[in-house]
Amino acid sequence: MQSINILIVGVGGQGTLLTSRVLGNLASDLGYDVKVSEVHGMAQRGGSVVTHVRFGNKVYSPLIEVGKADILLSFEKMEALRWVHYLKERGMVITNDQSINPMPVITGAAEYPDDILDGLKKSTAEVININALDIAKEIGNIRVTNSVLLGVLAKYTDIDYKNWEKALSHTVPPRTVEINLKAFDKGYNARG
Amino acid sequence: MELMLGNKAVARGAYESGVKVATAYPGTPSTEITEYIANYDEIYTEWSPNEKIALEVAIGASIAGGRAIVSMKHVGLNVAADPLFTVSYTGVNGGLVVVVADDPGMHSSQNEQDSRYYARAAHIPMLEPADSQEAKDFVRLAFEISEKYDTPVLLRLTTRISHSQSLVSLDEPLPISIKEYTKNPQKNVMMPGMARKRHVFVEKRMKGLANDSCEFEINRIEMGNRKIGIITSGIVYQYAKEAFPEASFLKLGMVHPLPKDLILDFASRVETLYVLEELEPIIEEQVKSWGIPAIGKELFSVQGEYTANMIEQAISGIAVNTQPAEELPNRPPVLCPGCPHRAVFHTLNRLKLTATGDIGCYTLGTLSPLEGLDTCVCMGASIGMAHGFEKVRGKDFAKKMVGVIGDSTFIHSGIGGLIDIVYNKGISTILILDNSITAMTGHQDNPSTGRTIKGEEAPILDLVTLVKAVGINNIHVLDPFDLEASRKILRDELEKEEPSVIIFRRPCALLDKSESLPLRIVSEKCKNCGLCMSIGCPAIQKLDEGMVIDDALCNGCGLCERVCRFNAMERVDL
Structure with missing residues (x-):
């Protein structure tokens, strides 16, 4: 099979890294060759971050090329727009409805765009916008926003719920398994 | 098979190689290597105060008879360069591997120097893995080479190798015991008289290695279509395979010294020879100096990272549009809320x-x-x-x-x-x-x-x-x-x-366990003066309706409260 390419983007500190590791472990559990490329260091301090997940029969590069992503999973709205050119034709965008202003916007040097969803729809008809932060708040911990989003993503794949559950349980810190599973389930059953 | 970061695979390789001592000073993208090694009870592991000391501790461990590994980022090798150049002369007793992680594209660094120059300058062999499996295997091989040829061995990683995960099959640790230590000033005291003799040894060693490396399995030819021949190593091998899976490849696992005869042989079997390497044209210049026609930096930059798209475009000449659709505000990294x-x-x-x-x-x-x-x-x-x-x-x-x-x-x-x-x-x-x-x-x-x-x-x-x-x-x-x-x-x-x-x-905000309630701006008290914006906190924003604190970002440090002249902040009771 051709490799599946999932690009996960967001703001440093939002938990994109953990999400990509769940996906990596899931693909490995399913017997695929898999590569995951992460961001560490300076960008993790509130910068724009991107992780690449690729799996299939044989994967060479750990990086997804522009125009080759099957799914763009974004933890922050403007970041979805920043990376949308990585999407292939008829690819899918799943974005968290949350906006986080970058420093140039906070200082007034730049403006946060107000037509992000329209911008995304110029690239693809498949745009899922979901308020994962509010769902996480309802559960009682904003740190599981990432698992809510993972749940939304899971719904659009043909991989069994049980496999997702297993990969998530094995990847997150042991004492947070329960709340992450709950968040995942809320995302899985949410209406985007 | 286990999905592993390149850095974790290096750590596993150290464990399987029977390493006794591991040292480092943290530096992105090398840091996790030593953090993972520290999980092995069998290995003495330390954060040293700096890279020079880390290398010196490792040299001491090696001469004392144990296998030692030391890890750092590229600029850390500048700090450790003094002992590096001379341990090339003394050689080793227990194997010594120096891991250096370069950062093409400067994801987290102040320059993008190419550490391969150090291998050439210090006359030390250098291996470069292309995924996590090789990262582990090359550590084992590096220790074998180190002890066989009496030399420290450099293992070069780049950010995309260090911080990418791929599948690794694990092996049992080797039964490596500590070697005998005998006082040997002729080898271990580098005064001029001894150093002159050791320099002769170093030159002989590198010549021998260059010859032998033509037979090393890690330098391998993958013949495909003969129209395009690509000499490459490390992560660029993966990008090139992605771009031209049908081409012929000479994949170098050892980037210093180069296997000249193998390169001559490969060059003779392909129509157009490309040398693909991020940063400096180190392989390219050597290949060209042997009179072999090749194309390299004519098509590529010495700045930043390569990509599969870039390689495809440069070699095929067919333009691929890789530009984003619109210009958006940058999102540079910032000091965390509460920092x-x-x-x-x-x-x-x-x-x-x-x-x-x-x-x-x-x-x-x-x-x-x-x-x-x-x-x-x-x-x-x-x-x-x-x-x-x-x-x-x-x-x-x-x-x-x-x-x-x-x-x-x-x-x-x-x-x-x-x-x-x-x-x-x-x-x-x-x-x-x-x-x-x-x-x-x-x-x-x-x-x-x-x-x-x-x-x-x-x-x-x-x-x-x-x-x-x-x-x-x-x-x-x-x-x-x-x-x-x-x-x-x-x-x-x-x-x-x-x-x-x-x-x-004051402790780092990410480690400070004292929980504070987030703050909120009371709009009746706020004069919209913007003074709280001057602290550059990512949680504070000026919206049309006035100043607002994002309670998902605020960590409750209260610095804005101390700066405000109108007492306009209050704690949110969640």
Whole structure:
């Protein structure tokens, strides 16, 4: 099979890294060759971050090329727009409805765009916008926003719920398994 | 099979190779190697104060008969270069592997130097893996080469190898015992008479290795379509395979010394030969010097990373559009909400001081709106540079400037600069931003934290006593959030015609376990003056309806509350 390419983007500190590791472990559990490329260091301090997940029969590069992503999973709205050119034709965008202003916007040097969803729809008809932060708040911990989003993503794949559950349980810190599973389930059953 | 980061695979390789001692100073993208090694009870592991010391400890371990591994980022190898060049002469007893992680594209670095030059300059063999499996396997091979050829071996990683995960099959650890140690000054004492003889050995060793490397399995030819032949190594091999899966490849696992005969053979079997390597044309220039026609940097830049698209476009000549659809506001990294450094930079900004800076999270204080730093060159440079400023611009200027350095960086290489200031009668005011952790690289312990890498208790280096011992008489320890005291003491110390050290001490916000309620701006009290925006907190935003604090980002540090003149902040009761 051709490799599946999932690009996960967001703001440093939002938990994109953990999400990509769940996906990596899931693909490995399913017997695929898999590569995951992460961001560490300076960008993790509130910068724009991107992780690449690729799996299939044989994967060479750990990086997804522009125009080759099957799914763009974004933890922050403007970041979805920043990376949308990585999407292939008829690819899918799943974005968290949350906006986080970058420093140039906070200082007034730049403006946060107000037509992000329209911008995304110029690239693809498949745009899922979901308020994962509010769902996480309802559960009682904003740190599981990432698992809510993972749940939304899971719904659009043909991989069994049980496999997702297993990969998530094995990847997150042991004492947070329960709340992450709950968040995942809320995302899985949410209406985007 | 296990999905592993390249850095974790290096750690696994060290374990399987029977390593006795592992040392490092943290630095992105190399840091996790040593963190993972520390999980193996069999291996003595330490954070050393800097890379030079880390290498020296590893050399001692090697000569004493144990296998040793030392890890650092590319600029760390500059710090360790002094022992590196001479351990090339002494060679080893137990195997010695020096891991160096380059950062093409400068994801987290101040330059993008190519460490392969060190291999050539110091006459040390260098291996370069292309995925996590090779990262593990090459560590094992590096130790074999090290002991067989009596040489340290460099293992070069790049960010995409260090920080990518791929599948690794695990092996059992080798039964490696500690070798006998016998005193041998002819080999281990590099005085001129001995060093001259060892240099002869080094040249012979490298010649032998260059010959043998034509037979090494890690230098392999993959014949495909003969129209395009590609010589490459490391991560670029993966990009090139992605771009031209049908082409012919000479994949080099050893990038110094090069297998000349193998390269000649490969070149003769393909129509057009390309050399693909990120950063400097190191392989390319050697290949061309042997009279082999090849194409390399004619098509590619010495700056930044390669991509599969870039390679495809350059070789096929067919343009691929890789530009984003629209221009968006940048999102540079920022000091975290609650970061103690923010308060220091707010104070420096208010006092309009010039500040020489250093390497750490606090380098982010350079950016708008704090704009607190004037320079950043390398680890420890802030102190020497402040002294240099004074010697050119005089004492009056020195009274309006500070040197800014973190706790770990001060211990790494700042202390020498402070000794210089005292000795040569400078009057600089040096600020040590002490959050009691090495934060930027992901919270590693250091001599000031009271813990070792293994989590054991350790003596705490007392910075006040240390600073006093080098001859500083004016020392203060302050909470940077005490803005009034900070301003007053800074003004007082700057006026003095003597050097001063102010230690701003407050724990890293990401480690501070004391929970505070987030703040909210009471719109009736807020005058919209924007003063709270001057601290550059990512949680505070100016919207059409007025100033707002994002409670998902606010960590409740209360710095904005201290800055506000209208008492407009209150705690949110969740």
